[in-house]
Amino acid sequence: MSMNLDSRMIACLGAVPALVASSALAVPLVTINSKTFDLAQFSGASVTYRTNADGGQVTFDGKLWDNEVGVDLFTLGELASGQFGSDPGDQVSLNNRSTPDWLQLNYGTPQPVLAGAEFVVFEITSSSSGVDLEGTSWKIGFNGGTPVAVNPLDVSHFPGPNGVEDTNMAVLDLADFGLNPGDSISTVYIENIDSGSGTSDPDFIFAGLTNVPAPAPLALLGMGMAGLARRRRA
Ligand SMILES: [Ca+2]
Ligand SMILES: [Ca+2]
Ligand SMILES: [Ca+2]
Structure with a gap:
């Protein structure tokens, strides 16, 4: 009887990584x-x-960054204009400062706001250390809401992997924008801010909602391991 129980647990544990692997594919x-x-x-x-x-x-x-980090074909520039020839559509720059330029990400399907999800924006920087002025000279709004200037506290320097372009990386808490679990995101609007400096023409390459893993497989794994631990202690 106990052998059967353990066998079922092991079979269950064995199935979980297979499920995770197939969903990852x-x-x-x-x-x-x-x-x-x-x-x-x-x-x-x-x-x-x-x-x-x-x-x-x-x-x-x-740019090289999208290819290096694995988002080639999904950059803001490519979603705007496609991938021309070998590569040149990656980065989209908002250059007009007197009447600020803008871009808008339009999701094909409204994306649910899950607990713990963040919205992250990567902007190509020429700085090799801290956040430069362009990293914070822009505003952002969701679902047609009034855009607000990005909080400098949310932006950090992200060195380019393997020597490719560095970025300013903004990690936004959606609750700061009045978005909570149960809400969804249809559009994301970004506009440059004229900082008075000649460098306020930001260069966006990738932006998206972070993934919140589904709890079911992990919960199953946890239950299985707790069961095994109980069996071992007994
Ligand atoms: Ca590229
Ligand atoms: Ca590309
Ligand atoms: Ca820049």
């Missing part, structure tokens, strides 16, 4: 500087931006 998860993103959130997504016809001075450039 089906769902493209990418971890950048300890933040994990489910790239499926960008299914059907697009980025719109201020056009030249409206006085916009929005430009696109190729």
Whole structure:
């Protein structure tokens, strides 16, 4: 009888990693500087931006960063304009300062706000140490809400992996924007701020909601291990 119980537990434990592995294959998860993103959130997504016809001075450039961290094809520039030729659509720069340029990420499907989820924005920097002025010379709003200036306390310097471009990395608590579990995000609007400096023309490359792992497989694993521990103590 006890052999049967243990066998079932082991069978259960054995099945859990297989489940995790198969879901990892089906769902493209990418971890950048300890933040994990489910790239499926960008299914059907697009980025719109201020056009030249409206006085916009929005430009696109190729970078190495997206390829290095694993978000090639999912950058803000590529969601706006696609991947031209070999690579040049990665970064989108908001250059007009007198009448600030803007971009907007439009999700294909509204993304649920899960407990613990954050919204992270990466901006290419030429600084090799701290956050530079462009890292905080922008504002952001969700679902058509009034955009607010990014809090400098939320932005840190992220050295480029393997010597590629460094970024200013903004990690935003969605509750600060009135978004809580049960809400969803349809659009994310970003606009540059004229800081009075010639450097207030930020260069965005990637932005997204962080992934919050589903608890079910881990809870199962925990229950199985607790069961085994009880058996061993007995
Ligand atoms: Ca690239
Ligand atoms: Ca690319
Ligand atoms: Ca920059």
